[in-house]
Amino acid sequence: MNLEAKALVTFLQKFDEHPFTVKIGDEEAQIGEGKSEFTVVFNKVPSMKDLLTSTSIALGEAYMDRDMEIEGDLYHALNMFMGQMGKFSTDQKSLKKLIFSSLSKSNQSKEVSSHYDIGNDFYKLWLDETLSYSCGYFKNPDDTLYQAQVNKVDRILEKLYLQKDMTLLDIGCGWGFLLIEAAKKYGIKGVGITLSKEQKKKFEERIVEEGLEGQLKVELMDYRDLPKSGMKFDRVVSVGMLEHVGRDNYDLFMRSVKEVMEPGGLFLLHYISALQEHPGDAWIKKYIFPGGVIPSLREIINIAGDHRFYTLDVESLRRHYNKTLLCWNKNFQEHKDEVVEMFGDRFARMWELYLCACAATFMNGIIDLHQILFTNDVNNDLPMTRWY
Numbered sequence: 001m002n003l004e005a006k007a008l009v010t011f012l013q014k015f016d017e018h019p020f021t022v023k024i025g026d027e028e029a030q031i032g033e034g035k036s037e038f039t040v041v042f043n044k045v046p047s048m049k050d051l052l053t054s055t056s057i058a059l060g061e062a063y064m065d066r067d068m069e070i071e072g073d074l075y076h077a078l079n080m081f082m083g084q085m086g087k088f089s090t091d092q093k094s095l096k097k098l099i100f101s102s103l104s105k106s107n108q109s110k111e112v113s114s115h116y117d118i119g120n121d122f123y124k125l126w127l128d129e130t131l132s133y134s135c136g137y138f139k140n141p142d143d144t145l146y147q148a149q150v151n152k153v154d155r156i157l158e159k160l161y162l163q164k165d166m167t168l169l170d171i172g173c174g175w176g177f178l179l180i181e182a183a184k185k186y187g188i189k190g191v192g193i194t195l196s197k198e199q200k201k202k203f204e205e206r207i208v209e210e211g212l213e214g215q216l217k218v219e220l221m222d223y224r225d226l227p228k229s230g231m232k233f234d235r236v237v238s239v240g241m242l243e244h245v246g247r248d249n250y251d252l253f254m255r256s257v258k259e260v261m262e263p264g265g266l267f268l269l270h271y272i273s274a275l276q277e278h279p280g281d282a283w284i285k286k287y288i289f290p291g292g293v294i295p296s297l298r299e300i301i302n303i304a305g306d307h308r309f310y311t312l313d314v315e316s317l318r319r320h321y322n323k324t325l326l327c328w329n330k331n332f333q334e335h336k337d338e339v340v341e342m343f344g345d346r347f348a349r350m351w352e353l354y355l356c357a358c359a360a361t362f363m364n365g366i367i368d369l370h371q372i373l374f375t376n377d378v379n380n381d382l383p384m385t386r387w388y
Contacts, residue, residue, distance in 0.1 A: 008045050014087050122342060169260065170191070311372060
């Protein structure tokens, strides 16, 4: 092996929890002891400078550019490897602008749009019929992805203890399935807010299709504009949106929710969480979720208490998200040729890497998914049992 290849193998030696094989040209090296779990083929060796600046970006881009290939199942390889993300190198100083991007309204709107406005036709290829782009709930082992998404929404709506004619706000409403179900099943009046023009357009079409014009509406709105909207709600829900808020704005987010809630109202917060506070992965920020940050469970509970949000219930759906992502990846693979035709090979490889890597990080406990149910101040009128 030449010096570059030897340096790469030396760098990879620390990722030895699960043995794997590295192939460079005609030569092979084994990392870790025991039977090799997977094989990584390097068609081009990434520079040591790039690996030390961001292991995540260097390896991610190598896969996207076909400079690196995985022999066998990509998810299996990542599941063996991603539990060691704590050993990745990240030079936060040189990546400062990427890792700590601006929390201004204009920048956050641009960041959200970059992901969710890729196009409804793209998301329709691999999401289920509900167009739910968040963790499902697999009540039974043989539940389909569609059934898991219906289960998830049903579970959230039950936790919110909805009654007819109540008002419900969905912050980061996506394509609107949750509000549509709430309106049809409980007779609520709802408002969804999003920063995605594509989501708003599709949601408005669905409102008309379902004949819910008198019950639901959707607004292009930043959560920071809620207090001055003059609206008040009995219930608030936010699914998979907190990850876009940014650590410095969690307090502002909770305060904004508080100001539009009726006393004693219920607030369900569903978000990807972490054990500890971390600025986020550089590759994900560069290519998938610009500005995305994973809140820890403890910091959100702590901030909530400052605003007299009482915590009623906390539930982890970590393994449900692993299964959801594997379902998405299966759908994605079935439509991969269409994705390549729409956006090119590099984009398609980027997305399959994202889906499989996220599934692996959930399985390894790098990230979690929590649903927290709060009351706005004390509420003594709810049933006393947990599963009302």
